[in-house]
Structure formats: C-alpha cells, structure tokens
C-alpha cells in the first residue's frame with residue numbers, strides 16, 4: 001500500500017528551508033502531495049508576491065514532490081477528504097493548532113496521522129531561510 005503524505009504552505013519565493021521541509025515530508029511516506037495555499041487564505045502575513053499557479057508550478061518541479069496542487073478557496077479540508085492521506089506533515093513553525101486539526105479530521109471521518117517537521121539547520125553566513133527575510137533584504141538592498 002502506498003503511504004501518502006501531504007505537505008502544505010504558501011511557498012512564495014522558494015528557498016532551502018522549503019526544500020528541507022518537503023524532503024523531510026517526503027521521507028515520511030512513499031508519495032508526497034503538496035497543497036499550495038490560495039493567496040486569499042494567506043491572512044496571517046502579507047499577500048504573496050507570486051500568483052498561486054506559479055507557486056504551485058515551482059513546488060511541483062522539486063524532486064521530492066510527486067504532485068503539487070492548488071488548495072481549496074474556502075474549505076482547507078476538502079483536498080484532504082479527496083486525497084485521503086496517511087500523514088499530514090506540518091511545518092516546524094506553522095501556526096496551526098494540532099488538536100483542532102485532529103478534531104476536524106475525526107469529525108470528517110479522515111483517519112490520518114499528524115507529524116511536525118523540523119527546522120532546517122543554519123545556512124551559514126548571510127542566513128535567510130525565510131521568504132519574509134528575502135523580501136526584506138530585496139527592499140533594503142534594491143529598494
């Protein structure tokens with residue numbers, strides 16, 4: 001039986017922290033499907049620079065990723081219901097409440113494990129590993 005893992009996020013301007021998360025998520029199973037957040041659902045930080053379709057296409061080109069799909073516009077559990085994953089891999093710093101996600105999965109009858117990925121190691125000098133920091137540096141150096 002194929003063990004399907006879901007990873008999800010905004011993935012606006014890719015960096016090695018994203019690669020770390022997706023490689024770790026891929027290692028949790030046999031197949032990795034990535035749900036790329038719709039810009040309208042990214043409400044806890046600034047609106048993404050790149051359109052969702054472009055963010056999806058770049059994530060989908062990574063070696064660790066079997067398939068990247070656009071998330072649902074209004075109900076984030078719809079793709080989960082359709083895919084029926086074995087594991088949902090949450091990012092190390094994602095704000096989601098694990099207990100609330102687990103409760104909603106149970107309410108919808110979805111039997112799936114929840115795992116937390118680790119933070120990536122330091123990237124060394126001039127470390128960024130964050131889209132927000134990349135954008136800040138662009139503004140600082142080129143603005």
Ligand SMILES: Cc1cc2nc3c(=O)[nH]c(=O)nc-3n(C[C@H](O)[C@H](O)[C@H](O)COP(=O)(O)O)c2cc1C
Nearest residue numbers: 008009010035037038041042071072076079094096
């Ligand atoms: C289990 C799960 C499923 C998700 N599915 C969707 C989805 O269908 N559509 C969507 O726009 N975002 C989806 N998201 C992503 C949320 O919108 C999201 O966590 C956020 O906007 C991305 O923020 P981040 O990149 O800071 O983690 C999902 C998140 C989780 C935890």
Ligand SMILES: Nc1ncnc2c1ncn2[C@@H]1O[C@H](COP(=O)(O)OP(=O)(O)OP(=O)(O)O)[C@@H](O)[C@H]1O
Nearest residue numbers: 009010011017021091092093119120129130131132
């Ligand atoms: N440095 C990192 N180490 C490990 N995982 C990371 C790292 N950066 C991002 N991720 C993971 O990648 C996923 C998508 O992250 P996201 O698109 O929010 O990027 P970000 O760089 O954290 O963005 P921002 O800096 O704008 O908040 C999340 O699950 C997040 O935890």
